[in-house]
Amino acid sequence: MLTGRMMDFPLTLTHFLERARTFFGKSELVTCLVDKTECRMSYEEFSARTGKLANALTHKLGIKAGDRVATLAFNHQPHLEAYFAIPCVGAVLHTLNLRLHPTELGYIAKHGEDVVVFCDEALLPLLEKFRADVPSLRKVVVFRNDPKAPRSTPLPEGFLDYEDLIAGEPSHFDWPRLEENSAAMLCYTSGTTGNPKGVLYSHRSIALHTLVIMSRENMGIAGDDVILPVVPMFHAAAWGTPFAAVAAGSKLVFGGGHFDAVTLLDLMAKERVTFAAGVPTIWIGILSALDAEPKRWDLSSMRTMAIGGSAAPPALIDGFSTRHGLEVTHAWGMTETQPVGTMARIKPNLRGGSPEQLLALRASQGFAVTFVEQRHTDETGKVLAWDGETMGELEVRGPWVAKSYFGDEGKDRFTADGWFKTGDVVTIDAEGYVRITDRSKDVVKSGGEWISSVQLENALMAHPAVLEAAVFAARHPKWDERPVAAIVLRPGKAATEAELAASIEGKFAKYWMPDRFLFVETIPRTSTGKFLKSRLRELYGEVLMK
Ligand code: ADP
Numbered sequence: 001m002l003t004g005r006m007m008d009f010p011l012t013l014t015h016f017l018e019r020a021r022t023f024f025g026k027s028e029l030v031t032c033l034v035d036k037t038e039c040r041m042s043y044e045e046f047s048a049r050t051g052k053l054a055n056a057l058t059h060k061l062g063i064k065a066g067d068r069v070a071t072l073a074f075n076h077q078p079h080l081e082a083y084f085a086i087p088c089v090g091a092v093l094h095t096l097n098l099r100l101h102p103t104e105l106g107y108i109a110k111h112g113e114d115v116v117v118f119c120d121e122a123l124l125p126l127l128e129k130f131r132a133d134v135p136s137l138r139k140v141v142v143f144r145n146d147p148k149a150p151r152s153t154p155l156p157e158g159f160l161d162y163e164d165l166i167a168g169e170p171s172h173f174d175w176p177r178l179e180e181n182s183a184a185m186l187c188y189t190s191g192t193t194g195n196p197k198g199v200l201y202s203h204r205s206i207a208l209h210t211l212v213i214m215s216r217e218n219m220g221i222a223g224d225d226v227i228l229p230v231v232p233m234f235h236a237a238a239w240g241t242p243f244a245a246v247a248a249g250s251k252l253v254f255g256g257g258h259f260d261a262v263t264l265l266d267l268m269a270k271e272r273v274t275f276a277a278g279v280p281t282i283w284i285g286i287l288s289a290l291d292a293e294p295k296r297w298d299l300s301s302m303r304t305m306a307i308g309g310s311a312a313p314p315a316l317i318d319g320f321s322t323r324h325g326l327e328v329t330h331a332w333g334m335t336e337t338q339p340v341g342t343m344a345r346i347k348p349n350l351r352g353g354s355p356e357q358l359l360a361l362r363a364s365q366g367f368a369v370t371f372v373e374q375r376h377t378d379e380t381g382k383v384l385a386w387d388g389e390t391m392g393e394l395e396v397r398g399p400w401v402a403k404s405y406f407g408d409e410g411k412d413r414f415t416a417d418g419w420f421k422t423g424d425v426v427t428i429d430a431e432g433y434v435r436i437t438d439r440s441k442d443v444v445k446s447g448g449e450w451i452s453s454v455q456l457e458n459a460l461m462a463h464p465a466v467l468e469a470a471v472f473a474a475r476h477p478k479w480d481e482r483p484v485a486a487i488v489l490r491p492g493k494a495a496t497e498a499e500l501a502a503s504i505e506g507k508f509a510k511y512w513m514p515d516r517f518l519f520v521e522t523i524p525r526t527s528t529g530k531f532l533k534s535r536l537r538e539l540y541g542e543v544l545m546k
Contacts, residue, residue, distance in 0.1 A: 024249025106133030198406030
């Protein structure tokens with residue numbers, strides 16, 4: 001082999017951090033505090049504070065290369081400082097999902113062998129519920145709600161105040177030259193099946209993922225963007241948006257612990273947000289608020305809103321675009337893919353399609369982003385045809401796809417020929433567009449046939465009276481399982497079971513039609529804000545057996 005003569009320059013987060021310090025000092029960071037006032041700082045201050053934190057980590061807290069340092073925190077600027085200082089000193093940032101049960105958090109922090117945790121003051125009661133389960137944990141550092149305000153309440157004995165920790169430290173830090181394959185970040189899957197599993201991202205995998213999501217082909221994140229990651233920083237690194245924002249020097253807006261539609265819309269309008277990212281349940285609430293008061297918010301700055309984490313219903317995408325002139329970018333991914341794997345872009349050769357065809361493409365999961373490869377297989381591992389009809393399990397590979405879990409779990413998710421089995425049931429069409437019909441554990445298996453809950457939900461959510469619809473498998477004496485739809489109606493709207501059935505009749509084979517429509521107040525959510533089908537099955541799984 002003739003080796004190329006180019007520099008072996010490591011792809012690390014340190015480069016993004018130093019680049020931001022060198023070029024983007026005037027860019028802004030805004031955090032919405034508990035009382036909805038804002039804390040504003042410049043990137044210059046952020047860089048200085050990150051340097052101080054790096055000094056404190058290494059000198060005061062004794063953090064060494066490879067140590068796992070956890071965060072239990074909402075989205076805010078000090079969390080971003082931890083996002084960079086921890087990996088760039090050579091340690092591993094471990095983001096804990098604060099919506100998990102304390103038993104799971106204890107399991108995850110123990111499994112990750114976290115030595116220090118940076119915790120929001122408001123989350124200290126949660127930390128107390130599992131702290132004793134984590135023998136490796138030596139120190140707790142507490143983020144103040146407002147970094148600029150003095151602490152009003154004393155901290156528990158032995159806990160450190162984040163601002164005090166960094167206050168006396170120099171802002172300059174001699175960042176080590178890290179190997180690009182060294183571990184940077186640890187994220188656990190939510191564990192809806194079995195124990196949560198750790199996915200250990202490297203500097204290189206994050207750097208490459210960042211560059212690809214920054215490209216115009218994908219999210220197109222650039223210095224003139226104002227980015228609001230609604231998706232929490234504990235959910236698959238907020239889909240990489242904090243890294244991309246710092247790499248580009250974009251203004252970043254953090255919602256703190258606020259997830260309600262009105263506060264988010266106020267922030268978008270006030271800060272002139274151009275790019276926001278979140279799961280469909282967030283956007284369903286936002287669309288509903290916009291529909292109720294279409295003139296209240298000026299969102300003319302918004303370039304696009306990334307939706308992922310579960311399927312974005314076509315009615316949602318269409319509602320934003322036709323009623324409010326807002327564009328949605330639908331993406332698919334998983335914790336194991338860091339997370340962006342595919343994105344629904346319309347290829348130039350398909351742009352002449354009818355509005356229905358274009359909406360169907362936007363609502364698909366799209367095709368693999370650069371450097372990610374996709375295929376789908378049957379139960380025997382046979383690779384299936386891209387005919388838009390044959391269902392199989394999606395498999396992916398690429399430089400930001402896990403090659404194993406952190407620990408011994410889940411070896412069966414990795415194929416002998418180097419692919420990761422996603423557990424998602426999909427079709428792939430001749431153009432390469434992936435359509436998720438279900439997660440394998442949510443698919444309804446009726447008399448040996450598979451019924452796609454996602455397609456039924458999408459059709460039901462197009463009904464004007466339906467705010468949310470989740471279709472799940474209920475046990476059935478004859479067919480094993482049959483689809484049942486849990487429906488949340490829009491406030492002030494009404495619909496009967498028969499009307500809902502009639503609205504989707506003819507769109508699917510007869511045997512796909514849900515046996516029941518259950519009108520419910522709310523649909524239970526997972527820790528990452530998705531519909532929790534397993535809970536629906538627990539609550540209503542027997543309705544057809546009576
Ligand atoms: P969890 O949902 O278990 O908390 P992840 O965030 O890693 O953890 O979830 C990954 C899963 O979310 C995927 O396997 C897929 O089932 C689902 N998902 C993600 N994005 C989409 C999408 N755009 N459309 C449909 N399903 C999606």
